[in-house]
Amino acid sequence: MSQRLVDLIRKTAQELSDPPGANPAPKSTSIAPNSFVGPLQGGAAKPAAPRGNATIKAMQQELIHLAQTITAQLNVQDLSSDDPRKQQEAAGRDSFGAFITKHYLRSSDVPGVEFDPNPQKAQMADKKPGMATRLSVVMDTMKRIGNPTAGEQFADGVWGPRTNAALHNAYAFASSMLKLSQDFNLNVRSYNNADLKNFQTCIPENEKDKDLTWKIEAAGLAIKHLQLIEKMYNEIKAGVLEKPQYRAYIEGDKPYLTYPKGGANLTPQQLANLKQTFSNGFNVPVGENQTAVIGVDDLVSLDSLKEWIVKNAPQQDPYNILTLVSNQLSQKKAG
C-alpha cells in the first residue's frame, strides 16, 4: 500500500472522528414507515434559485449522517493499523463492501456513482465520476456535498450536482440493502420496495431540471426516507454484517473452505529426500524382457516424464508407466 493512500485513510479517519462542527448531523427521529406524503410531480426548472434553503440543508445533513454511519461500520482506517488482524478484518469488510457495490449497487435502477476520493479534488470538473466499485468511496461521494470553497464536507442548503449524486447513491444503497437482506433471508421491517419507489419520486436525474419549490418539497420527503434507510441499514448490520456467524467469514477470520496440502510442486527438501530414498529408481518394462529405469527426476513434471518416454519407451502409455511406478511404491510400502 502506498504511503499516500495510508495518509489518505488516516486523514479520512480523523475527519470522521471530528463531528462537522458548524453543521452537526441531526439525530434520526423515529417515523412510522408509511407516513410519507404522495409522490412528487412536475416542477419545471426556474432560473435564479435562492441559495441555502433550510429543508435542503436538513436533507444534506441526513445524507452525511447516513454516509458516516456506513463508513463507521466499514472502518477502513484499520487498514493502516499496526495489528495485522485488525488490518485483515478491515480488508475483509472493505472487500465485502466492494462485493455489495459491484453486485447490488451497480444494478440498481438508479445507479450509484463514485467521485474521486482525493480530498484535493473538490471541483466538479476534477471529480471524474466512475462506476461505483468501493462502498467506502461511494460513501465519501455521499458525504462531500457542500460548497467546495468551504471544504465540501458540510451541508450548505444548495441542491447542486454533488447533492444530486449523493441522493442517487442513497437510493442505490437502499435498493442494494433490500436485495441483500432478501438474499440473506432477513426480514427487514423499517423499509420496503414500495417505500423505495416513493423515494425515487424525489430524485431527479438532473437537478437542473427542477425548481427550488420542487426541491424543497422533495427534500422534506427525502429526509424521512433517509432516516428510514438508516434504520434499515442498522437492521442489516445486526442481521448480516455484524452477525457473529457471518462476520467471521466477512472479515476473513474464517475461510469458507480450505483445500488440503499436497500441491504438485515438490519442495527442494522433498525432492532431495525422494532422490535419496529412491536412488535406484524404478524398473519399467519397455519391451520383451527389457526394462528401463525411471528416476525421481523423471517424475517431477509431465514434461520430464514425456522426455523419458521419448528416450526409453516411446510405445508405452504414460498413464500405465505411472501406474507401474505407483504399484512398485505400494509394494515397497507394504514390504
Place this chain on the structure above:
Amino acid sequence: MSFIQQDQNLIDQLLKSALEFETKFTKQGQEAANNTQQATTALQTQIKNLQDQINPSGVAKDPNATPTISHAGDASTAPELKSENLEGLGALTSWLVNNAITVDGQRVAYDIRQDPKSENYQLYQLEPNAGLLEVQDRSKATQGYFVDPALLNKYLVSLQAYVAKNPNQPLQVQLTKIVQEANKDLGANIKEQYQAPEKALSDNVVLDDVPKDLMDTRSSLIGGGVPLTYGDIKDDQTFNKWLNDHSISIKVGDKQAMINNPDFDKRGVLNILFERARFKVSRATDEESKEKATIYARQVQSIASQNNFHLGANPGSSSDMQGGNQKSNQQNQQNQNTSANSANLIKEIVDTLPLALQNIDFNRIREFFGKMAQLMSNNPTVMSYISNTEQLMQKTSALTANQDTVFQLGISPESLARMFADQKTPGKVFYPFVQLLDTIIDNVRAVINYFVSQYGNQINDSQRALVYGQIGRRPDDSSIYSRNVEYLANWMKTSHT
C-alpha cells in the same frame, strides 16, 4: 557340516532381522522409516497429480465421482478460499491463478503473463479485487487472465455442491452472484440453484438383453439376447451405434426395418425399451436392480427427448405407422396434440395444488395425483410416490371410525383422538396416525417438487408463486408444507397418557 558364512539364506534372514530391529527399536531407525514413509506418500501424490494431468477422467474412475479439486502450488500450502476471494469473478480468478487451483489435475486459470500451453484457455478481461488501488481515469479496472471456461464451470459447480452439503449463507450469497456474473460475462450457463448430478453407471453395465427383432411394446416386453449397456444409451449417438452394430429391427407394417431404412421407427424402439425398463422397475426384487432399471428408463427418456419424441402417451402405435412423410406428419400432429394436452394438464395441476393451511385433504391430494399421473406417467419415481401415498392414505382413513379423508389441522390432540376407530386405546393409534399424515404430506411435497423440476419452465410467474407457496423455494421458506409440518410436530409433542 556347513559354516554360517556359506548359508546365504541364513545370512539374508539375519540381515533382515537386524534391519527390522534397527527400524523398530532405534531412534535413528524410526526416523529413517518416517522419512521413507513421507517420501513414499509424497511420490504417490506426485504420481496421482501426473495421472490426473494425463487423463482427467481417470481410467477406472467412478462415474459418479465429483471432479477432484486440488492445487499445483507449493506442496506445503493449503489454499483457503475466503469471502474476499468471492468479491467478483475477477477476484476469484485471481485467487485460482495465485493458488494454481486444479480441477481433475488441470489448471483452471493462468495469469496473462503465463503460457497455458493449451488452446482450451481463453483470454478474459475481468475486474479484480477493488483493493485500494485508484484508477487514474476512474473507469472500470480490468485484468487479463487465461481461463479454461469448462474447468471454471466445474469449479463453480463444485463450490455449489459444497454449499449444498455444508450450508453457509454468506458463501451461498456470494457464490450465486459469481455464478450470475460467469453466466453473463462468460456465457457459462450454470444453474443458479445447484442440482445434484443424476447417478450414472459404468459404461459396461448391462441394463437389458433385448430381442434383435422388435415387434411392439406388448410382444417385445420380455426376452431377448442382445445386451444393452449403460454406455449404449448414454446419448443419441451411442444409441444409434448400438442399433446399427446389432442390426436391431422393428416391425413397420408387415416388414422389419433397421436403422438404415427410411421407415425405421426409432420412437417405436424407444417406446419398447421404455416399457421394458418400466416393467423391470415394477418387478425388481432388490434395490440395486430397481435403481438400475430406473436409470435405464431415465436414459431412454433422455434419448427420446433429444429426438423430440414423447414416450408412453400412445405406446406401440408407432409400429402401425406407414412411414415416410405421412408418418412424419402424423408424428408432428401427435406431438402437437400431446403438447397441447400437456399444457392443459399443467394448468389443471396448478389449479388443484393439494396442500392447504387448514387441513390435510385426501380428496384434493387424490385429484392432484390423478392429474400428475396423466402428465408424468412415464416417470417411475413419481408413479411410485403416487401409488405408495395412496396406500398410506387408505391406511390412515382405516384408523378412523368414519373412514375420514379430511383432517383439520390445529385442533387439540384430544379432538384428533376422538376420530379414531379405536376409542379404548387411542394413545396407541395417535403417534402412528400422525406419522402417517407426516409421510403423506412429505410424499405430496416430493411429487410437487418433481412437477416443478420437469415443468417449472412451462408455468407463468403467478402459477410459479402458487407452486412455491405450497413447498417454498428454499428448505427454510415459510410455506404451506412447512406450516403443515409444524402442526403435525405440535401433535407429536403431545405427552403420552
